[in-house]
Amino acid sequence: MAEDIWKTSITEIGPGKIKVRGYDIADIMEKLSYAETVYLILKGELPTKAEAALMNAILVSSIDHGASPPSVLGTRTVMSGGNSLNAALAGGVLVIGDAHGGAIEQSAKIMQQWAARGEGRSMKEVAADLVDWLGQTKIRMPGFGHRLHKVDPRTGKLFEIAARYGFSGRHIELCRAIETALAEKTGKSLPINVDGAIAAVISDMGFDWRLGKGFFIISRMPGLLAHAYEEMTREKPMRKLGPLPYEYDGPPERGMK
Ligand SMILES: CC(C)(COP(=O)(O)OP(=O)(O)OC[C@H]1O[C@@H](n2cnc3c(N)ncnc32)[C@H](O)[C@@H]1OP(=O)(O)O)[C@@H](O)C(=O)NCCC(=O)NCCS
Structure with a gap:
């Protein structure tokens, strides 16, 4: 029945056919930059020259900000624990919140x-x-x-x-x-x-x-990948990882009655 058909307006596919927002993927691959394609898939239309330049600048602007941001520490910590690349990247994305990137x-x-x-x-x-x-x-x-x-x-x-x-x-x-x-x-x-x-x-x-957090996530993902890969190839697993030393200030050692 017609009402049971799930609809999407993003990409039409068929044998040998991929059309993103109506544009052929082969044309997009040749004629659009990555930033322009991100604009197209999110907005549904092609960007103007100004919008394309700004979208590129947005995606480049937040690609990395050193080793201390929480998402980078998240990615490196998951990697350091002996997990896969996708777990490390997902861990970094999960750390992004209202105070960081959000x-x-x-x-x-x-x-x-x-x-x-x-x-x-x-x-x-x-x-x-x-x-x-x-x-x-x-x-x-x-x-x-x-x-x-x-x-x-x-x-x-x-x-x-x-x-x-x-x-x-x-x-x-x-x-x-x-x-x-x-x-x-x-x-x-x-x-x-x-x-x-x-x-x-x-x-x-x-x-x-x-869509706000999404722009930050798209921009930061290559940075997180670089940190995950560096952690994987340059550091030993389960190293001491953190921006600052910390001290324990909970209850002192105590016994059970
Ligand atoms: C980013 C941020 C955490 C940096 O803070 P900081 O430089 O360490 O400054 P502090 O948190 O010590 O705040 C200093 C003073 O400025 C005020 N302040 C800081 N950011 C403010 C903001 N965005 N709006 C209003 N007041 C602000 C604080 O209330 C504080 O006032 P007080 O001294 O009267 O208590 C802070 O500016 C903030 O919370 N910004 C909003 C969130 C944001 O944009 N995050 C993305 C960062 S890229």
């Missing part, structure tokens, strides 16, 4: 909701109200602040590429206005980090905020 999702959610609600108002006014709300609710604005970078080099480059291609929109405008409003309200410098910049750009590209 800020794209939450940042895009807030920017999309506030930009839509602020229809007809300037983004400066919307940002001022948003920062007041953050103060009242004690919520940290996801996508802002960084442990290491006073100015995140990836943010500047992403916005520079957007400007070069004349790509702009309400979310990039709101993102910049939030940075200014946060500095004015808190007196702290809380720079837009790479997650915040990606959140603004994907929002202006029209992506749903619920």
